Amino acid sequence: xxxxxxxxxxxxxxxxxLVSEEVVGNVSKLCxxxxxxxxxxxxxxxxxxxxxxSGNLGRVDYITELEYDIFIRPDTCNPRFxxxxxxxxENVKSDQRxxxxxxxxxxxxxxxxxxxxPVVRSTSRPKWQRVPGKNVFYYKCPDHRKNYVMSFAFxxxxxxxxxxxxxxxxxxxxxxxxxxxxxxERDIDYFYADVLCDTVQQRNLDIITITSPDNIHPTKxxxxxxxxxxxxxxxxxxxxxxxxxxxxxxxxxxEAKALRDxxxxxxxxxxxxxxxxxxxYRCSLMGFDLNRHWTDPSRWAHPTxxxxxxxxxxxxxxxxxxLDFYIDIHAHSTLMNGFMYGNVYDxxxxxxxxxVFPKLLCNNAEDFSLAFTSFNKDAxxxxxxxxxxxxCLSPRSNCYTLEVSFxxxxxxxxxxxxxxxxxxxxxxxxxxxxxxxxxQLTPVTTxxxxxxxxxxxxxxxxxxxxxxxxxxxxxxxxxxxxxxxQTDSSRNPSDAIYKPAYEAQLSNSTTSLQxxxxxxxxxxxxxxxxxxxxxxxxxxxxxxxVRSQLTSTLMSPTSPLPGPPPPPQALTSPRGxxxxxxxxxxxxxSRRNQQLATMPPAPSSEYRRRxxxxxxxxxxxxxxxxxxx
Numbered sequence: 072x073x074x075x076x077x078x079x080x081x082x083x084x085x086x087x088x089l090v091s092e093e094v095v096g097n098v099s100k101l102c103x104x105x106x107x108x109x110x111x112x113x114x115x116x117x118x119x120x121x122x123x124x125s126g127n128l129g130r131v132d133y134i135t136e137l138e139y140d141i142f143i144r145p146d147t148c149n150p151r152f153x154x155x156x157x158x159x160x161e162n163v164k165s166d167q168r169x170x171x172x173x174x175x176x177x178x179x180x181x182x183x184x185x186x187x188x189p190v191v192r193s194t195s196r197p198k199w200q201r202v203p204g205k206n207v208f209y210y211k212c213p214d215h216r217k218n219y220v221m222s223f224a225f226x227x228x229x230x231x232x233x234x235x236x237x238x239x240x241x242x243x244x245x246x247x248x249x250x251x252x253x254x255x256e257r258d259i260d261y262f263y264a265d266v267l268c269d270t271v272q273q274r275n276l277d278i279i280t281i282t283s284p285d286n287i288h289p290t291k292x293x294x295x296x297x298x299x300x301x302x303x304x305x306x307x308x309x310x311x312x313x314x315x316x317x318x319x320x321x322x323x324x325x326e327a328k329a330l331r332d333x334x335x336x337x338x339x340x341x342x343x344x345x346x347x348x349x350x351x352y353r354c355s356l357m358g359f360d361l362n363r364h365w366t367d368p369s370r371w372a373h374p375t376x377x378x379x380x381x382x383x384x385x386x387x388x389x390x391x392x393x394l395d396f397y398i399d400i401h402a403h404s405t406l407m408n409g410f411m412y413g414n415v416y417d418x419x420x421x422x423x424x425x426x427v428f429p430k431l432l433c434n435n436a437e438d439f440s441l442a443f444t445s446f447n448k449d450a451x452x453x454x455x456x457x458x459x460x461x462x463c464l465s466p467r468s469n470c471y472t473l474e475v476s477f478x479x480x481x482x483x484x485x486x487x488x489x490x491x492x493x494x495x496x497x498x499x500x501x502x503x504x505x506x507x508x509x510x511q512l513t514p515v516t517t518x519x520x521x522x523x524x525x526x527x528x529x530x531x532x533x534x535x536x537x538x539x540x541x542x543x544x545x546x547x548x549x550x551x552x553x554x555x556x557q558t559d560s561s562r563n564p565s566d567a568i569y570k571p572a573y574e575a576q577l578s579n580s581t582t583s584l585q586x587x588x589x590x591x592x593x594x595x596x597x598x599x600x601x602x603x604x605x606x607x608x609x610x611x612x613x614x615x616x617v618r619s620q621l622t623s624t625l626m627s628p629t630s631p632l633p634g635p636p637p638p639p640q641a642l643t644s645p646r647g648x649x650x651x652x653x654x655x656x657x658x659x660x661s662r663r664n665q666q667l668a669t670m671p672p673a674p675s676s677e678y679r680r681r682x683x684x685x686x687x688x689x690x691x692x693x694x695x696x697x698x699x700x
Contacts, residue, residue: 094129094142094175097121097350102162103133114230115164121157124243125304127350128158138170145177146351148358153177154404155305155352156189157237163227171236173221174212180405183209183221186487187478190240191225193232199240201489239402239477240492242301242310244274244344250314251277254321260284261331262321263537267544268378270345271356276375278382279338280537281320283331287537295386296396296506299339299379299456302362303353304346306402308475308495313340313400315499325514326507333512334395339379362399365459381544387464396428397470398502399456407487408480409436409498410443412472414461422446425469431508436501438480438494473502 099122102112112118117139121128129144143153153175181187188202202223212220227234251264263280270276286293300313320327320336330336341347345356353360361368361376368376386394403410411429416422425446433441452458461470475498479489488494507514 094144096129097126097144098128098131098158101131103131103139105133105136112162114162115167116162117160117169118162120159120161121350123159124245124348125157125241125350126159127156127352134172137168138172140172140174142175143173144350146346146354146358147349147356149354149360151177152351152353155238155350157235157241157350159233159235160227161233163230163232163234165228165230167227168224169227170222170224172212174215174218176219176221178404179219181209181219181221182405182407182476182478183207185407185478187489189221189223190237191234193229193234195229195232199237199492238305239307240311240495242307242314242347244341244348247277247310247341251279259321263534265537265541267339267382267541268374270375271372272345272348274344274348276339276344276378277341278541279317279340280335281317281331281338282335283328285332286335289539290391292391292393293335294333294393294395294510295335295337296398297337297339297383297386297394298396298398298400299342300400301340301347302342302376302399302456303360303401304343304349305352306477308402308477308490309400309473310340311492311495312473312475312499312502313338315496316503317499318496319500319503326504329512329514330503330506333510334506337382339375342375342379344375362456363454365456366454378544381547382540383460383464385540385543385547387468394464394468397456397460397464397468398473399471400473400475402477403474404477406443406474407476407478408440408443409438409473409475410440410445412457412474413444413446414458414470415446415448416461418466421466425471428469428471428505428509432502432505435505435508436498437482438475438488438490438498439501440480 098119100118100120102116102118104112104116115136119128119131120126121144127144128141130142132140132142134140141156141158143156146152154177156173186204188204188207190199190201192199202225206225207221207223209219209221211217254262255264261281261283265278265280266275267278268276285291298313298316300309301307303309317336317338317340320330343351343355343361346354346361349356355361355373357372359372361373364373364376365380368380370377383394383397386392411432413425413429416425429439429441429444433439433444448458455472457470457472460468464470475495476490479487480494481487506512
C-alpha cells in the first residue's frame with residue numbers, strides 16, 4: 072500500500088507531489104516497515120540511508136515486501152533537477168529479492184533507453200559494478216502522472232553487507248582530498264596544491280599545479296594549460312577523467328617529464344565542492360547552475376567561479392604567460408562516447424586551429440568520437456566557461472568542453488562497451504598523451520649526464536611563487552571586479568618557445584588542413600540529414616511493441632527475463648565473488664524443474680497490476696524465473 076497515491080494532476084494551488092515539500096532532505100537510517108506493522112524491525116525490513124557525502128535519497132514508499140518506490144531529492148534550492156541518486160541499503164535477508172522504482176526523474180531522454188544501468192557495490196566487495204541491463208526497465212508509468220520511471224530488480228546475497236546504489240560511479244570531495252594528500256606525501260618537486268578560495272559552505276576550492284620547478288620562476292615565459300572539472304556535481308565521470316590526466320603527468324616516465332618540462336598544468340578538479348558534498352546533480356548550494364554564470368559571477372553566490380575566472384584573466388594579461396588551453400570536463404547523460412564542444416570564430420585561422428586537438432585525440436583514444444565533436448555558438452550556452460572564455464581570451468587560446476558519456480562508447484566494429492572507472496581514467500591519460508602530439512614533444516629516454524644534473528631545488532621558494540598567484544587573485548578581487556578584458560592581439564605566434572603542431576600544419580600543409588576541415592563539415596552535414604530524428608512526442612513514448620514483448624515474457628512461466636548480449640568481460644570483483652544479481656548464476660536445472668512441478672502459481676491478488684506490476688509477479692514466482700536474476 073502506497074503512503075501517498077499520485078494520479079491526476081494537482082488542483083490549482085496544490086503542490087506538485089513530485090516536487091512536494093516531503094522530498095526536501097536525505098533520509099537517514101530510514102527503516103521502511105509494512106503498513107500496520109508494530110514491533111521492532113526484522114531481517115528483511117530494509118533500512119535506507121543517504122545521510123553522507125554525495126548521498127541523495129529523498130523518500131521511500133513501501134509498495135510490497137518485494138517493491139519500493141524511491142524518490143530523488145531535488146537539487147538544493149532548485150527543484151527542476153532530479154537525476155543523481157546515491158544511497159545505501161542494509162538489514163537485508165540472504166537471497167532477498169526486491170524491485171526499486173526510481174519514480175521522479177526530471178529528464179525524459181536518458182541513456183537508460185540505450186542499456187545504461189545503475190552501479191552497485193557492497194562492504195565485502197568494494198569495487199563498483201553495473202547492474203545487468205536485462206534487470207533494468209525505463210518506461211512511462213501511469214501511477215506517476217505518466218512520468219518516466221527506472222525500475223531495476225536486485226537480489227541481496229549477504230545479510231551482513233551494506234549495499235550501495237548510485238546513478239554512476241561516485242567521486243567525492245573526500246576522495247579528492249585523499250588523492251592530494253597521497254601526492255603530497257610523495258614529496259615531489261613538481262606537484263603543488265593550494266586553496267584558491269572558500270566556497271559558500273566554507274569548503275576549500277583546490278587548485279593543483281603540475282610542472283617542472285624550472286617553470287615556476289615568475290619571469291620565465293610559460294605555456295599554461297588550464298583544466299577544470301565538476302562544475303556540475305552529478306557528473307562524476309569528469310573527476311575520474313581529470314584524475315587520470317593528472318596521474319599521467321605525475322608519473323616518472325619520459326613522456327610525463329617532457330610534458331612537465333615544457334608546460335605548466337593548472338587543475339581545478341572540483342569546481343563545485345558544495346554541490347558535490349550535498350549530492351546535487353547540476354546546481355550549487357544556492358541552486359545556481361554555475362556553468363551559466365561565467366559572464367558575471369558573484370563573489371557571494373558563485374565564489375569558486377569568480378576566483379577561477381579572475382585567475383584565468385590574470386594569466387591572459389600576463390605577458391610572460393601563454394594560456395594555450397582551457398578545457399572544462401563534463402559528463403553527458405544522453406550521448407555515447409567522449410567528444411568535444413568548441414566555439415565558432417569569425418577568424419578562419421583560429422576556427423581551423425581549434426579543430427586540430429580533437430582530431431589528434433581521436434587518433435589516441437578509441438572511445439573519443441570526432442563525429443560527435445561540434446563547434447557552435449548557441450545563445451543558451453553563452454554563460455558557459457567555453458563560450459565566455461573563448462570570446463575574451465587571447466586568440467591563441469583554445470577553449471573546449473570535453474564530454475564523456477555516463478554509460479558507454481562504441482568501438483570501430485560497433486561493439487558497445489560500458490565505461491568503468493578504469494575506462495574514464497584511461498580517457499584522461501589519452502588526453503595527456505595528445506598534448507605530446509600537439510606540441511610535438513619528443514620524450515628523452517637517456518639519463519642526464521653529470522653536467523646536466525640540476526642543482527637542489529629550494530621547495531619553499533617554489534611554493535612561495537605558486538602562492539603568489541593565489542594572493543594575486545585575492546588582491547585583484549579586493550580591488551576591482553574584473554568582468555571584461557581586452558584581448559591581447561599584439562602577441563606574435565613566432566615568439567612561442569615551442570612550436571605547436573597546429574602551426575607546423577598551417578605553415579607546411581595549409582591546403583590539406585583546410586581540405587580536412589571541409590570534409591569533416593560535409594560528413595557531419597550528411598549524417599545529420601540522413602539521421603531520422605524522432606518527434607518530441609515519439610522521444611517521450613517507449614516503443615509499445617518492445618514493451619508488449621517484455622510484458623509477455625515476464626508473465627510467461629517458462630521463459631527467462633530477456634536481456635542484451637553479455638558484456639565483453641564479467642563484471643566481477645577481484646576481491647571476492649560477484650554480487651548475486653550481477654553474475655547471473657545458473658542453478659541446478661533438474662532440481663528446479665522438480666520444484667516447479669509441485670509449486671502452484673501465485674494468486675494475482677498478491678501483487679498489484681501497476682505499470683511495472685508484472686515485475687512483482689516475476690519475483691513472487693522466483694523459481695519460475697530464477698535463471699534471469
